[in-house]
Amino acid sequence: MEPTPDVVRHFHPVLPASALGRKPVRVELAGRAYALFRDAAGRPAALLDACPHRFAPLSRGRVTKDGRLECPYHGWRFDSRGNGVNPSQPDLRHCDTRGFQVVEHLGYLWLAQQDTPLSALPQLQSEDYVFGGSFSTLFRAPLHVSLDNFSEDEHTPFVHTRLGWDGPHTDAVEFEAHNFDDRTEVHYRAPQRPAPIIRLLGVAPGDTFHNDWVTRFDPVRSVYTIRWVTAAGRPRPFVTQAHIFFVPETATTTRLHVFSFLRTDVRAMRPLLPLAAKAALGLTWWEVRDDARFIPMVADTPYSHKGMRLDRYDKPLVHQRRLMERIYYGVQPEAAPLSLAREASGA
Ligand code: FES
Numbered sequence: 057m058e059p060t061p062d063v064v065r066h067f068h069p070v071l072p073a074s075a076l077g078r079k080p081v082r083v084e085l086a087g088r089a090y091a092l093f094r095d096a097a098g099r100p101a102a103l104l105d106a107c108p109h110r111f112a113p114l115s116r117g118r119v120t121k122d123g124r125l126e127c128p129y130h131g132w133r134f135d136s137r138g139n140g141v142n143p144s145q146p147d148l149r150h151c152d153t154r155g156f157q158v159v160e161h162l163g164y165l166w167l168a169q170q171d172t173p174l175s176a177l178p179q180l181q182s183e184d185y186v187f188g189g190s191f192s193t194l195f196r197a198p199l200h201v202s203l204d205n206f207s208e209d210e211h212t213p214f215v216h217t218r219l220g221w222d223g224p225h226t227d228a229v230e231f232e233a234h235n236f237d238d239r240t241e242v243h244y245r246a247p248q249r250p251a252p253i254i255r256l257l258g259v260a261p262g263d264t265f266h267n268d269w270v271t272r273f274d275p276v277r278s279v280y281t282i283r284w285v286t287a288a289g290r291p292r293p294f295v296t297q298a299h300i301f302f303v304p305e306t307a308t309t310t311r312l313h314v315f316s317f318l319r320t321d322v323r324a325m326r327p328l329l330p331l332a333a334k335a336a337l338g339l340t341w342w343e344v345r346d347d348a349r350f351i352p353m354v355a356d357t358p359y360s361h362k363g364m365r366l367d368r369y370d371k372p373l374v375h376q377r378r379l380m381e382r383i384y385y386g387v388q389p390e391a392a393p394l395s396l397a398r399e400a401s402g403a
């Protein structure tokens with residue numbers, strides 16, 4: 057199943073806010089291009105990146121003094137709602153294009169269609185976490201491949217080199233997964249391998265790594281909460297949380313936008329939070345980069361899991377396909393093939 061453009065009814069992060077200045081920028085979401093620009097007041101806006109006249113890319117145009125986006129081909133101009141005029145034939149009617157909402161939130165621009173309520177904007181920040189920063193990484197693989205990769209930790213000793221366990225401990229992993237109507241929840245527990253960057257978070261050899269995550273589909277996103285416990289069973293002071301948004305750009309590429317947070321329950325450690333939050337951000341960046349480097353190798357994996365010898369760690373994957381279809385793509389079970397409808401209704 058390929059991403060369809062109407063997933064834009066969900067708010068997706070599409071660009072760091074600092075990347076949009078006076079020049080328009082083209083972004084892609086589910087096979088459709090959007091021209092982002094700032095109006096005269098500096099407010100971000102988005103239009104389809106195909107001029108209604110003869111489809112030239114508006115993102116290659118310029119923003120006029122009065123904050124309208126001017127097409128580079130014949131100079132038609134559009135305000136942030138998409139209302140258009142043709143300067144060469146001012147009485148020409150129906151020159152409008154489609155405008156979209158753009159909201160600035162946590163240093164990113166979030167795109168959705170006009171009638172999506174602001175309440176649908178994913179809320180990331182919870183009180184006791186400090187924001188460590190964000191980054192975006194391109195995955196040269198379709199959405200389903202990128203999401204499946206982030207839905208199991210079985211690949212940890214082979215694809216990664218820092219977080220989690222190493223090869224000799226593949227049989228020391230404890231795992232639990234629960235499927236719900238709107239999400240999946242996964243828990244991993246394993247010996248943490250030695251890695252210098254983890255020392256910055258107060259983690260020592262012999263600690264146990266805990267990774268708990270939740271995946272939702274409005275849009276497709278996972279929240280990973282990672283903590284460590286000493287051999288004596290005492291929690292280490294820092295808990296990291298990474299919110300990862302899986303944004304399909306084309307049928308073969310997915311951009312991951314990652315927001316990293318850190319918290320501590322130990323009062324004496326609070327002054328160290330800003331620095332430790334940067335270390336957590338760096339750690340997350342390395343891990344995501346490892347996945348991005350590996351993913352082209354499996355980019356052609358089919359959408360269907362049929363014929364694959366799935367193991368217990370793959371439990372969330374199959375359920376997530378159904379949630380993705382119903383919640384993210386908005387496919388109604390009755391409109392789906394009979395087998396899919398039967399599964400979705402639990403029959
Ligand atoms: S294609 Fe945009 S004005 Fe002609």
Ligand SMILES: [Fe+2]
Nearest residue numbers: 205215216347
């Ligand atoms: Fe990974």
